[in-house]
Amino acid sequence: MTIRWIWAFLDRPVAQFEECIEFWTAVTHTTVSPRRGEFGEFVTLLPDSGGPAIKMQAVSGAPRVHMDLDVDDIAAATEQAVRFGATLVLDNPDCAVLKSPHDMIFCFTPADPTQGELTAVVTGPEGDTSRVDQITLDIGASDHEAEVRFWTALTGWTWRPGTLTEYSRLVPDSPLPINLLLQRLDEDRPTSAHLDLSCTDTEATAAWHEKLGAQRIERGKRWIVMADPAGQPYCLTGRTPA
Template identity: 40%
Template sequence: MTTVHWVTAFIDLPPGLHAAGTAFWSGATGYAVSPPRGDHLEFTTLLPPVGNPFLKVQQVGSGRRIHLDLHVRDPEDAAHRAEELGAKVTHRAGPGGYVTLRSPGGLVFCFVTEHHEIRPGPTRWTYGHESLVDQVCLDIPPDLFEAECSFWSDLTGWPLRRSARRPEFSHLVRPEGIPFRFLFQRLDESATGEVGAHLDLATDDRESEVRRHEHLGATRDPAPPTSPRWTVMRDPTGAAYCITDRNPETGLLD
């Protein structure tokens, strides 16, 4: 088991989409954008008014994805453990630096040492409701589902729970203080390829939150049917995410 004391989600965007994606997610969260940093000024952080940051934007050469940073005491030791569980190391930054890996299903993640401990609370909007980006959903082809769920539970030591009502969903029991809940979604039988991921928001008024996002430039995704519990959206870069009825304080369905 690897002790993970924080999780950061990165929104990776190519140059042509980076500015639009950064502006949208700043507006969606209500968080300020840090000055850019990195050798090519490719990194920015969304800065909550209270608590430690947990959402960042990175400009990449091509493609669009979500990747995760797992904050640990010793990235090399954690990477060794992950390799034993089936992950593959793709980059090492050097002694004491970060390690980049792919999960058995191909999801990119990194081990880093940056220390955070204060989880931000929900943002209250002028509409009178609250919301918070608080969940990363792994979108998993059916042939990879069981192995990928087991990998993340074994790596973190967080218990795996199956949904009784929706067998295509499982999740990890999130320790107190961790900003992201891990949800696993088994895609339909036609899905192939590597594991992907998308972000989910929790809110106490989904319709008001959906309208707020539409004002920021997002659209409702017409392809999947809207669930009684969530609405699938597309941000201005075309990336899918969900607005859900989960309690923004606890992350759970009431």
């Protein structure tokens, strides 16, 4: 199985959906696509240049992040994922919804050969640049080894340790719009995910995001934890946007 493209899918409660669309289109310099789905619950954020990499869905539950993985053969990819320990949640004609061994939702979706180049970086009002370029999987301490083994097998990507012992990453053979970072938590809970934005100036980007409706949660070693208008955490990290 080859993953042709990866999407960050932002699931946001119906009550905050419009506010979240406004926020995320502003911070990514994108426009919202026409609505899709029976209730108009799906949208794609369309950049001025490069292939889109963020989708959003209005949901009845709590906010979360999941991934869509574009593949050539959804049925074969699903069969392989189940062999590695995934659970099939829903099998639709145009996608398959699965859970990792420790409850991270992801989907297989049809590959589109026309996605194009990676999305361009965004320049903030103070000249700082940023880009949504990473999904971090937050993995409970007891589940970490098994979950890392699952995602390494599923993607077929190269596992590399991080500079901090609690982090590692999976590196694809060719560039994709969203990278995968794996984080070992100090607690036991189901695997979840959050977005990371690489930033040339985390403080300037944080101040800009606050004006647009985000809240600052805490400062880490080289990052700032934020929350979007629905309260979903994301991180601004001191990495060069690429």
